[in-house]
Amino acid sequence: MSRKTSKTSESVGKGEALTPGRIVVLALAVLALVFVFENTRPVKIRLLIPEVTVPLWTALLAMWAVGALCGASFAYVRKRRK
Numbered sequence: 001m002s003r004k005t006s007k008t009s010e011s012v013g014k015g016e017a018l019t020p021g022r023i024v025v026l027a028l029a030v031l032a033l034v035f036v037f038e039n040t041r042p043v044k045i046r047l048l049i050p051e052v053t054v055p056l057w058t059a060l061l062a063m064w065a066v067g068a069l070c071g072a073s074f075a076y077v078r079k080r081r082k
Helices: 021-039 056-081
Strands: 042-046 051-055
Touching: 042 056, 051 056
Parallel strands: none
Antiparallel strands: 042 051
16 A cells, blocks of 8 residues: 555644534534523423423524424425425
8 A cells, every 4th residue: 555545643633633624513512502601591481381491592402403303304305206
C-alpha cells in the first residue's frame, strides 16, 4: 500500500480536528443549550381536559417532535405514491 492511499492515526492531525461540519454541530449545540436555559420558566398547557405545567423548552421540544413526525410521515406517504 502506498503512503498516499492509507490513512493512519499519525496522519490525522490537529488540522482535521475542527472541520466545518464539526464547527456547525458545535455551534448548534451551544445555541440549543442557550435556548434551553433561556426558556426554563413553567407554562401551563391544556391537553383537552388535563392542565399540565411544564418548562417552556419541553413544550417546544414536544411540538417540534410532533411536527417532525408529521413531516416525515407526509414525506413517506408522498414517496410511496410515486
